[in-house]
Amino acid sequence: MRILLAMSGGIDSSVVAHMLARQGHDIVGVRFTLWSDPLAPPLAQILPSKCCNTQTASRAKTVAADLKIPLHIIDLEQEFKESVVDPFLEGYRQGLTPNPCIGCNRSIKFGKLIELADRFGCDKLATGHYARIALERLPDGSGRHILLEAIDATKDQSYYLYGVEQSALSRVLFPLGAMLKEDVYGLAKQYGVPLPDGYKESQDLCFFPEKQPQEFLKRHLRDALQPGPIVRRDGVVVGTHEGLPLYTIGQRRGLKIGGLKVPLEVVAKTPASNSLIVSSKGSEMTSEVRLHSMHFLSWSPDANVPVTFQYRNRSLCPKKHGTLTFSGNQGTFRFDTPEPPQAPGQSIVLYRGEEVVGGGVIQ
Secondary structure, three states, X not given: OEEEEEOOXXXXXXXXXXXXXXXXXXXXXXXXXXXXXXXXXXXXXXXXXXXXXXXXXXXXXXXXXXXXXXXXXXXXXXXXXXXXXXXXXHHHHOOXXXXXXXXXXXXXXXXXXXXXXXXXXXXXXXXXXXEEEEEEEOOOOOEEEEEEEOOOXXXXXXXHHOOOOHHHHOOEEOOOOOOOHHHXXXXXXXXXXXXXXXXXXXOOOOOOOOXXXXXXXXXXXHHHOOOEEEEEXXXXXXXXXXXXXXXXXXXXXXXXXXXXOOOEEEEEEEOOOOEXXXXXXXXXXXXXXXXXXXXXXXXXXXXXOOEEEEEEOOOOOOOEEEEEEEEOOEEXXXXXXXXXXXXXXXXXXXXXXXXXXXXXXXX
């Protein structure tokens, strides 16, 4: 089988390359050059903590050469900036907390990669994601591809994939989805994948060097960062914030409010008065959220009929239960157990057991 393989140069895609080669497949490698923050401090730009650096580039080339795999380097800097980075910045400008990985998986990783698979005459696309795909047989004899959680719950990436189209699912292979991460490390050693001592995987968002986005936002949203009051619900001003985009609903750390016996958390933003609203931790709860941009992978429930699902509002948190009522791409999700205030821009992802059914963005 001719397979397009996304080769970031990390341990996962490198192990997948060796696995597929040993299975006798005809592999075509591809690696993207993506946008990274040109305003970042020079030393930070070369940190080996991100997926697109000189170390991963070198490893991808070494693995491809060892296995005699053609490796195509595709420049997607402009597309990545327009479809991932710019919406991320605009979302924060509007007071949201966007999740760029979900959009990237939809438009870049499983959008552009499928196009490249067609260009290079490949039957399938393989990546190093930790998720699984299964073919579900229907009563009429037809079938549909469904997305499942990975076996390794600590590495599962299914949350970020709910926006992928059914047409892509039918062509994607996730060879690591049924494996534990420790076994992948074992294969890397067996295959001789070049890993330096103290190797650490890429973490956090890939287009800026810091762990958290605040410094990135300060570099690119200077005009939107106006200091203002931090206010309790009773109107008492307890501090000063550095600009609303730098804070997210539910945030407790970094508020720089001292001398309080009960920790405070961000529960709302008021752009009209440039105020950051805080309340005692756990004092405010929400029973439901409105969702937009809803997407279902393989099937969808009946519109305007309440349906119970398991859900996650963070990628690796325990699944809980709630009820969805939707119409078109809009919906209301009601939590069985009230949740702390939810950050607009984040996603509620729906599950049916191990299956990822779909999800939507919190309004």
